[in-house]
Every structure is written in C-alpha cells, then in structure tokens.
Amino acid sequence: MLNRRMLLKTAGAFACSAAAHPFLTTVTLAGSDGGQPLGDHRLVVIILRGAMDGLDVVQPRGDGAYAGLRPTLAQPDAADLDGFFALHSGLGGLMPLWQAGQLGFVHATSTPYRDKRSHFSGQDQLEAGTGMDLPASQVRDGWLNRMLQAVPGVRAETAFAVGNEEMKLLHGPAAVREWAPDTRLDLSPQAQLLLEHVYHDDPLFLAAASDAFALGGDPDMMMDDSPAGALKGARLDDVDKLVRFAADRLREDTRIAAFSLSGWDTHKGQGKGLGRALMRLERAILQMQKGLGAEVWGKTTVLAMTEFGRTARENGTVGTDHGTGGVMLVAGGAIRGGKVYGDWPGLDEAALYDRRDLMPTSDVRQWAAHAMQGMFGLDRAVLEGAVFPGLQMGASPGLIL
C-alpha cells in the first residue's frame, strides 16, 4: 500500500496512481481549464462524531407518534420549517439561511452501516464510503480522497483536513494537506535544514515535516500561543479557529475542506448536551458563511453528516441510545435549500428499523454523490464505481442549484 505521505509534493507521483485509475478517462470536469482542477465550487464536509439525534434536530411534529416517543425531548418552541418538521432551537440562528434557501436537511438517511451501532466502526464506514459488503477495516482510503484521485491536476492544497482530529475520509494516495490551526513552529534555518536531513529516510516524518515547515512559520497561522487546553466546557473559540482557517484556504486555491465536530453522544440529559453541540454546529456554519464572503459562499456546499441516528424512543435517562436513520444537514449558496429532503418512513412501531430506530429511506452517500456531481461535474460512473463503490445514485434530487 502506498503511503500518501510519499506522494505529497512528489512531482510526477500522481501520474502513477492516475494512470492506474480505471475511471479516469471518463471524467469530465467543470472549469478544469484555469488551473483549478475542480472549478470554482467548494465542498465542506463536517463529520459529526458521536451520532447526532436527527429526530431531535429536525423534529417530525406532524407525525402522530412523535410526541409519545419523545415526551420530554420534544420542544414546543422549535421553529416550524414546513408545517411537518420543526427545527431544534439550538439551530435557531440558522433560520435566516433556511428562509434564503441556503439551508436544507435530508431526513431518515444513513450510511449502509447496520446493527452493530458502534461509533467507531460506524464512523470508519461513513468515512470509507463503502457498503456493508466491504468492511471499513479493509479499506485504506476515504471517499473524499478517492474523489480527488479521479481528478487530474489536483494538488495537495486542493483539499485540507483541518483540526487535530484524524479525518479518514481524506486519507489515501491523493495528496491532501492537514493542519490544526493552533499550531506554530519557529525554527532557525539551520535547525530546519538539519531536521530535513534527519527525516530524509523516513517518508512519514519527512512529509509531515515539510507541511509543518510550510505552514508553521506563516504568521497568518499564528492565532494562539497557548496549546489547546483540556477540560474546558462549552467553547466556541476552537470552532472559530477551525472555520476561519478553512475559510481562508477556501477563498484561495483550496476547494475541499473537512473537519469534525464532536459531542453528539447524548445518552443522558440530552437537552443540555445536544444544545451545546448544536450551538457549535450553528456557529461553524455562520462563521463559514461570514469567512467565505458572499461570492465564495454562493459556490459552496456544506454537508454535515454523522455515523448513525439514535433510538426513536427516549431512554430512561432523558437521552437516546445508538440508532440507525438520522439527519444530514446541507448548507451553502450552491444548494437548493428551504426543504427537508428524503422520504418520510413514519414513526409507528412497525415502521421503525428493528422496532426501535428511524428507518433509513436513503443512503447518505447518494446525497454526497449528487452534490459532487452537481458541483464538480463528476461522472456517475466514477461516483458509483470508485468514490462510493456499489452505490446506486438514483435520479438527481435537485440538491445543487
């Protein structure tokens, strides 16, 4: 297995993996002329780690069974979206985006992951982008990296994994950059030279160091002297830093950014826990809009996806346990928002998955595939064959303007 680090910044290396790619010749690209292999559109993927409770975020008030399943969690003050669904008050600050058609949701969706309900293997599958026929442990690259592998002329700075969290969806042979905005690195020129010498025979260290040398000394990156502190409660400054860094890159040559937001595993006291996590998600989206500016935001799609949903019923500790179907959030000026997408399966016990979870009626990967097709002009064959192997995309839902 090629280590992606070996390929980073190695001229000509891409050609090897590109030539080996069976779908490459069929790729058609929007705006691949002006040195921007992916054109003008931007894709931001936020992985919501811990399993977001879609039924609480986008509450199906119009479903007769909802109130009975969620006696304490259902919010009377949730904002009405379309007469059937209502938005959790924790995302209330996004209502202007909804009204402007720049915020939408997909309900009752999930990855193909079923039954084990483990955060960790569920996240691995979400990022691998594969079906249940191929265990995520056997997949060495992530779906967003495979998308990059299918596009000629992609450079490392085309895609950024931002933050301290490992982003497996960008792992793979295509070169990408990673950076945590808290980091800085001051080295004398001699120390830098000597370290390059010392790292010369270890490709992993050499590649990480060359990125660190390139980014760590840039005064724009020095946003904070103090290393990220432990044991802090609800905070937004880290979200601001992540998003500001990502937005700064996306305004330049970067077209893809991915980062994580955690805190969704609300087994008990969900009101407080989910409120805190939603505040951070809301902040991330609003700061992204602000940081990108109107023009770039107009070409941007943000997809916020989670490993699975949570039980339809509240549990005994005013929380919810691991479930199946859930919600994906979609935002940006490139989308047709103001709509809750997806078929609604209903919440009667017989309609639930395993008689306990919201029944998925679509595959998260379909929506991501249509978003990438709509924005980057990728071929269906590439999306169904290489990026999400075995996926049936189905008819376009018209998600992208």
Add this chain to the structure above:
Amino acid sequence: MTPATETIAAIRFGCGLPLSDKAPRDARAMIAALAGPDLMAQAWPLAGQEALAPLQFAAAEAKKVRGAGREKAINDARAQIVAVSEQGVRGTLARAVAADDGFRERLAAFWADHFTVIAPNLSEAAVPQALIEDAIRPHLAGHFPDMLIAVSLHPSMLTYLDQAVSVGPNSQRGQRKEAGLNENFARELLELHTLGVGGGYAQADVRELAELLTGLTWDPRRGFEYDKRRAEPGAETVLGTIYAGEKVATIRQALTDIALRPETAAHLARKLAVHFVADQPDPAMVEAMAGAYTASGGNLLQVYAAMLDHPAAWTGPLTKARQPLDLTIAALRALGVTADRIMEMPAGRLRKLVVGHLAAMGQPFRRPRGPDGWAEEEEAWITPSGLAARVTWAMTIPQQFVRELPDPVEFARLALGDRASEALLWAAARAEKRSEGVGIVLASAEFNRR
C-alpha cells in the same frame, strides 16, 4: 535494522533509555520483574477511590449550599479534586522516569487506555487515575477476568459509561417516570473491553447485558451499591448463557464468562501485539498469545510471556510512533530528570512544560476523544501539526528542565543506544547551539518511533 535486545527492551517495551543497572534486559527478566511487587506504585502512591470519596462527597454537598457562599464552596471542593488530579500527572511521570521495570508502566498505560475513562468536568478530574490505582495496576500481571470485574464495578467506570443511572424498566424504580435502561456500558463492554467489534454478539446481547448490569450504581453520597430496586427482574440471556438472580455474583459470573470467550482472547492478544510491536503484527505471535490466554484462563503474565518469547517481538524495524506521553517520558528519562524533581513541580509549571504540550501533540492528558481511547496508527500521530508540536517541545522545553544540556552527540547515544543513525549523529554535531542539537535528537524519527 534490528537493534540490540536491550535497546528493544527499553524502547519498544519500556519507557526508554538509559536503563538502570537493575533493569530487566530480556524477556525472562521482564516477566520475572512483572511477577514481583508494584514498586513504583508503592514509591509514589496516588489517590484511589477511597481517598477520592470524601472529596467527591464534599463536592456534592457544596452544590447544596444556597446563597452567597455557594460559589466559593463549589470552587473550594473542586480545587481539592483538581489538586489530586495534578498529583496524578506528577505520579505518572515520576513512576515512568524512575522505573527499572518500564514494561509495567507501559502496561499500566495500555490497560488504562483499554478501559478508558474520561473526566467530563473538573470536579471529576481525578476519576481516571482512581480507576488505574484500584482496578488496573493491581491486576495487570494477574488474570484478565479479575481486572474486568474490578473495572466494571468501579465508580469511575460506572459513572463514565452511564451505568450508575441505568434502571431496569420493570424494576421497582423503573416503574417511576424518568428512570430506565441505558445501554452505553453494556455495548462498550462487549465492543471495546472484551469481544471486540465483530465478536459475534447481537443487539439482543447488548440489551440483555444492559438489563443484567442494572442494579450496579454509585453516587457521591452513598458510594457504590448494588441496588435491587433498580435491577431488572428475571433472568437474562447473554451470548446464549442464561443468568438468573439479582445480585453482584451473577454479574461477576457473566463478566468472567465473557472474559474467557475465544473472541476476547483474540481481541486482547491482537490489541497488545498492535500496541507493543507493530500495526500489522505477526499473526503467529498473536495466535500464540491468544492460545496462552485461553490455556491459562486469562493469565496475563502468560500472554505477555508468549509475546516476548516470540522472535517477532525482538525483530526490527521499530515502526510504531511513540505516543506523546511516552515521548515526553522517554525525553525526561534521557535528560536525567528525576522523579523527585517532577513531584516538586508546581501545577502551573507542570501545565506549561508538559500538560499543555501533550494537548498540542494530540494527546491531552487522559482525555482521548471517546471510550475507544488513543489511536495506534503512526499516521494518527505524525501529522504536520502533531510533529510541529513535538519539534517545538524538543527545541524549547528540555532547557527548562536541565540547566546544562548534554553534548548532543553523546545525548543521542545515551537516548538511542545502537539505534542512533549516522545521519542523526551527523546532524546533532552540526547544530548551532546545544538546545537545538538536543532538540534534533528528541525530534528525530528514531526517538519518536518505538
């Protein structure tokens, strides 16, 4: 590519070089040392649950104070717990720099990670260390079923994975509103602590085990108890075995049975081999370890012996990335920082020189992302930001600990033995100043791998 046996003993299985005269240097001596007493825990005792309980009780009482004194009462109680947790950082570092038997310290970290507990807030900051002192160190050279039981009945784990608030739906308490079952601990117990993902259990097993575990609870006022009023009545079937009787003994039996299943043996053997030897360990070594586990009824000393008796344990190259805490410990050890110096460090200095940097390197002290603990793969640690933080620590912090830094070339030989490469010795000699030379050694790939 294969360094000397004693270099591997120190770097792959221990806390780094140099080794003391009394340090075990090969498999037989390492196992013999492990079979002996836990000298480091005796030398630097840390607070377990018994010491922590009165402080937790005081913190709970402080929350009942009304009026003007409330905030001060809460803060005072919390400060005492934070002080205990800071002592935990000191003790962890001190034991590891002073240990002859570095393997024991590494195993303590391994099992602490296997049974990850994360403090949700400052008032519970000392909780992860208490689990290590009470349930992990006493059993790490004993039998795994005993460790599993000790961990599963410990207040730190009961609260972290929500077992303390889980109530059987048909129990006396379950009849009341706002009390019910919580599957969190049952699921992680099967997925992370014993069988592993794909270990042949179904959702029904999770549910039944969750019901079986009801009754186990803890709160800061009453302490640990088995509360029959919370226990789901009736027998539960977990992995095909029927467990009847609402009492702790039934739970112990179920935990022992789960611990001794072949899936658990395979999961633990592989996890140990991945942690200590390689991300893709020799399958024959893993098989030998799992076999030793099963044959001995989960005797961990036999499992470690099977690992150390396998040639793959002593073969290079050393491809694992040292995790940030291991790196810091190995650096302090090589710099000759003594345990007493560490124990005397004020909290602010400890934060500035160690704890804050661990977070920047991607490993905030005892705060992984979730109950699955820290990543093993080298790619998870040697990222641009992670490496930048390692280089920054290496270049700027050693001189804060040691007034006169050693000659960089001698330091490379001391810290890496026969593992110091020609390229590193060449570079260490050419640094502009001593601190940079030492920094290059500590930031080198050789020093950051094990």
